[in-house]
Amino acid sequence: MERIDVFHLPFYKKEAFTGSDRGLRFWIGRKETLKEGTGEEKETVLRAIVWPEPFALKHTDDDKKISRDFPFSENGLDMAYEWIIGEGRERIKKMKHP
Secondary structure, three states, rough: OOOHHHHHHHHHHOOEEEEHHHOOEEEEEEEEEEEOOOOOEEEEEEEEEEEEEEHHHHHHOHOOOEEEEEEEEHHHHHHHHHHHHHHHHHHHHHHHOO
16 A cells, blocks of 8 residues: 555545555544534544454444554645554554454
């Protein structure tokens, strides 16, 4: 998987992106969350979720999914990509082969 495969930020304003790469499946999308430490103030983030193949996100048990939030920006998208191919992939490998 290459960085260009995950599109640019305007895509995520309306859609989520799912894909797979060598045993790893992933989802990247826009989410509204409560801003940390503010109680009720919301912020928009990019959420990345990884899980092992072969099933789609909604058909995979929650305990097999790992997620992380990133700033809703091009830099945040770069960070999400790096997390998916780095830490996300390693954590899924460990899950599949403890």
